[in-house]
């Protein structure tokens with residue numbers, strides 16, 4: 001693998017998930033693979049999980065790691081060509097990226113969208129220029145429109161925790177085969193027959209306009225997983241918050257949270273701002289925060305969030321502190337997702 005910027009860079013997502021889980025079982029099985037190789041992690045924006053998990057993943061593979069908080073420690077970068085640099089920018093991305101490529105065998109880059117110009121963000125101008133000029137393989141640590149390491153970790157988490165419920169044809173015609181108590185009704189069966197998990201991406205409230213990178217990327221990976229028969233995928237958001245269509249092929253779309261999460265096995269909570277009214281903080285209706293009352297509508301769903309999360313604004317504390325929360329498990333799996341991607345890159349250096 002030479003580039004990890006989206007699900008489209010992955011030949012076989014099932015194999016990559018299996019690789020992450022194998023590394024989780026045996027973290028140091030490839031500890032010589034990265035010997036004398038250097039990973040450079042370049043951050044234009046803050047991070048906790050991505051920075052630490054990717055750094056640890058590289059160390060587990062025997063790599064050297066350098067981290068540059070470019071937003072705080074680097075020169076102000078110019079990205080446009082043909083400008084006379086007589087303003088605030090000091091170094092052009094052409095030289096900066098190329099120089100980093102001289103020092104590193106693989107580079108990671110985090111570059112959030114500015115949420116001012118939709119075309120500029122959705123063309124991934126900064127990320128693509130960095131890839132073009134650095135000359136070495138690049139891992140996205142979250143770009144303007146996608147967060148693929150997060151999405152891979154999310155798919156790993158769902159794959160690892162899902163326990164299929166037998167579908168009707170696999171039962172023996174009586175409630176006994178489901179271990180139901182006398183008088184207890186069988187669990188409702190979704191379209192997927194519960195052989196597959198029902199996964200719902202659920203929009204949540206926020207006080208700021210946030211990027212669409214995490215939900216775009218999650219949707220893209222879940223749509224791919226759905227196409228490969230791994231799960232059943234629904235997106236719920238208020239009207240006006242629809243994601244750009246190319247990220248959601250095959251997803252069921254709902255504007256009613258309660259209907260969408262009925263019988264869900266996984267609810268992935270996340271805020272995002274409007275794609276249509278780009279960069280604006282729109283009004284939104286009441287009743288979109290996941291809490292225990294909403295959880296009762298689900299199939300005892302596991303609740304996920306990429307973190308950081310604003311408690312009791314995006315997601316109720318009673319869920320975060322309760323048995324259905326997967327958020328820490330999910331954050332832990334960021335390590336194995338990053339290690340699987342770096343391993344695939346090292347194998348092709």
Ligand code: CP
Pocket residue numbers: 046047048049050051142150306307308
């Ligand atoms: N989920 C995630 O990417 O966390 P950080 O922003 O802390 O890296």
